[in-house]
Amino acid sequence: MQTALILEDHPDSRKWLAGILSEALPGVTIDAVDNLERAKRQLQQARYDLALLDISLPDGNGTNLIRQIRAFNADTYVVMATIYDDDDHLFAALKEGAQGFLLKDQPRERLVEQIQGITRGEPPLSPSIARRVLRHFRNVATATPSPTADQTGLTAREEEVLRLLANGYKRCDISSALDISSNTVAAHTKQIYRKLNVSGRAEATLQAVRLGVVDG
Known part of the structure; x- marks a missing residue:
């Protein structure tokens, strides 16, 4: 992972996420933007190995950016970083092609470890999110x-x-x-x-x- 895009509208959270990425992936080059329009412009200018996206933004839903990311670079690893842990947000993101879903209220060290896991082939899913996904599919399997x-x-x-x-x-x-x-x-x-x-x-x-x- 050499390049990463962060889409996060809150300045403190944006700085915090950039710090987590820098710690988890030493040497990574990070571009951080605060809205969808700026993110779209960045995608036209650079290719990213990793995209860390917030969901709720001033000009829309970060999930809506996933298809455009895929259009520019199908190999970009897309992870949602959000406070939302409900089924609607989770499965909408996974359906669009998100490969990970992290809750921002976790301890910093846990988020660092989960981001590092990407390089080991381990999908970054917060524990509560993983349980929710498995429960959903278990219910589907039962039905x-x-x-x-x-x-x-x-x-x-x-x-x-x-x-x-x-x-x-x-x-x-x-x-x-x-x-x-x-x-x-x-x-x-x-x-x-x-x-x-x-x-x-x-x-x-x-x-x-x-x-x-x-x-x-």
Whole structure:
């Protein structure tokens, strides 16, 4: 992560978030703006590895910026940083393509750790948000029959890797647990993402819960 965009309208919060990013990702170059229009202009001028977006802004909803970010750079890692933890805001952001959702009322050190987790392939989700997401999909699974892992085309080994991924294991840990190389883990992970039609660990975890590969 070499470049980051912060969209936050409150000056103190903007400075605070910039400090968190600098601590979590040493050497990162940060552009910080206070409204959607300035953010859109920045996207036309620079490409970002990470975007940290507030939701409630003077000129609109930060969630509405996600599609434009994707249009300029599909690889930008988008994380919402907000005080809102209700289902409406959460699932609207995830539906638009947010890859993380952090609550700003957490301790600074926890936010630093969650941002650092991005570089390790760990989706940045505040604990209460993760529980809410898993509960939502567990309720959906209860209401609607879910496909089995067999129906997705996952092999037995891929299901094992998915189970460990969903439980937060790092690639090296999965390698040790299954006695396979790190490159083999990476290859299995790529196949899992393709077969489940997901783009990252967070979505794969949700699918693992929905499929019953892990408990919610």
